[in-house]
Amino acid sequence: MQFRDLKAQYLALKPEIDSAIQAVIDSSQFILGSPVAELEQKLAEYTARKHCITCASGTDALQLSLMAMDIGRGDIVFTSDFTYFASAAAASILGADVIPVDIDYDTFNISPQALDEAIHKTISNIRNVPPRIAIIPVDLFGLPADYTQILPIAKKYGAKVIEDGAQGFGGRIGQTSACSFGHISATSFFPAKPLGCYGDGGAVFVDDDSLAERIKSLRQLGKAPNDKYDNCEIGINSRLDTIQAAILLKKLKAFSEYELDDINRIAGLYDQKLIGSVKTPYIPEGFYSSRAQYTIKLENQAIRDRIMNSLSADGIPSMIYYPRGIHRQKAYEYKKLPDEWYPNTIRACSTVLSLPIHPYMSEESVDRIAAIIRNNV
Numbered sequence: 621m622q623f624r625d626l627k628a629q630y631l632a633l634k635p636e637i638d639s640a641i642q643a644v645i646d647s648s649q650f651i652l653g654s655p656v657a658e659l660e661q662k663l664a665e666y667t668a669r670k671h672c673i674t675c676a677s678g679t680d681a682l683q684l685s686l687m688a689m690d691i692g693r694g695d696i697v698f699t700s701d702f703t704y705f706a707s708a709a710a711a712s713i714l715g716a717d718v719i720p721v722d723i724d725y726d727t728f729n730i731s732p733q734a735l736d737e738a739i740h741k742t743i744s745n746i747r748n749v750p751p752r753i754a755i756i757p758v759d760l761f762g763l764p765a766d767y768t769q770i771l772p773i774a775k776k777y778g779a780k781v782i783e784d785g786a787q788g789f790g791g792r793i794g795q796t797s798a799c800s801f802g803h804i805s806a807t808s809f810f811p812a813k814p815l816g817c818y819g820d821g822g823a824v825f826v827d828d829d830s831l832a833e834r835i836k837s838l839r840q841l842g843k844a845p846n847d848k849y850d851n852c853e854i855g856i857n858s859r860l861d862t863i864q865a866a867i868l869l870k871k872l873k874a875f876s877e878y879e880l881d882d883i884n885r886i887a888g889l890y891d892q893k894l895i896g897s898v899k900t901p902y903i904p905e906g907f908y909s910s911r912a913q914y915t916i917k918l919e920n921q922a923i924r925d926r927i928m929n930s931l932s933a934d935g936i937p938s939m940i941y942y943p944r945g946i947h948r949q950k951a952y953e954y955k956k957l958p959d960e961w962y963p964n965t966i967r968a969c970s971t972v973l974s975l976p977i978h979p980y981m982s983e984e985s986v987d988r989i990a991a992i993i994r995n996n997v
């Protein structure tokens with residue numbers, strides 16, 4: 621069994637995807653060919669953002685977002701402690717001081733209360749020029765972070781909000797789409813993400829016209845708007861290949877027409893078959909998840925080990941997202957961030973288990989997995 625069956629998805633779309641790839645090769649517009657602009661327009665429409673600017677990865681999308689808002693050395697960036705390393709690394713690359721914040725144990729997303737406390741505590745200790753402050757909430761496992769509470773906190777401190785929607789594309793709060801929260805949003809098209817391409821890719825979403833222009837320039841080394849060989853600032857080289865854009869156009873159609881519904885149907889089957897045995901993913905009222913992961917919580921690490929082993933013995937992969945918090949990463953050891961600040965992350969790291977899920981999964985597979993779990997709790 622596959623954890624996320626990318627091959628099944630390809631086979632379902634094969635004729636369309638093959639001809640889209642061939643069309644790019646025939647046109648030989650490999651960089652910034654017309655499918656790139658077409659995709660950007662479709663993605664902007666999907667999320668109801670004014671602009672979408674594609675780039676080479678989700679990490680680059682975060683980095684471009686921070687660069688466009690002049691966040692770097694001397695500034696402070698708060699992000700979730702329970703996330704993929706890129707959420708923090710993108711800010712560290714630019715020299716900003718990253719402060720991870722504990723999560724809400726139920727949703728796995730940044731705790732608004734812990735965020736408020738962390739910002740308050742941090743700025744109370746600053747004597748000199750106040751730095752720029754940014755918050756990178758993460759839409760973990762497909763569930764949007766609690767922007768209804770985060771945005772007022774950001775406003776109170778004059779902080780910029782950059783949504784890390786790498787796992788969140790397709791999620792919603794009410795009718796508002798993921799990748800439209802905060803000042804700027806970033807997503808990833810890494811193959812296993814909710815909307816994945818066939819290599820690396822990413823995108824930035826923004827409403828502000830001048831930020832959009834600046835990001836377009838920054839993804840081409842800081843190119844001047846009307847002169848290819850004049851550069852107005854130092855950017856990075858980060859574009860989405862035309863072939864990836866052509867693939868994504870086909871995949872976006874399948875994603876919005878049925879894949880997102882189908883993966884939520886699979887999650888619903890898991891919920892039914894597991895409820896009462898383990899803690900199934902918690903989706904708050906009014907929230908919709910794109911189900912980047914289906915992550916259960918076990919009583920303790922011993923039970924988790926037992927379940928993982930039993931699944932594995934039956935050829936079923938399962939993953940621990942994530943085994944340690946950002947504050948425990950070796951790269952941040954020098955910050956000496958105490959475990960006491962992160963009780964919920966630490967608890968999650970020893971209880972979470974992500975199960976196979978994708979839109980093409982059969983009910984029989986869900987049955988098999990659920991039976992093994994029920995027999996081992």
Ligand SMILES: *Cc1c(COP(=O)(O)O)cnc(C)c1O
Nearest residue numbers: 677678679704706707786808810
């Ligand atoms: C995958 C991921 C990223 C980075 O995306 P890449 O395309 O791999 O660079 C950033 N943040 C989160 C939460 C992710 O899951």
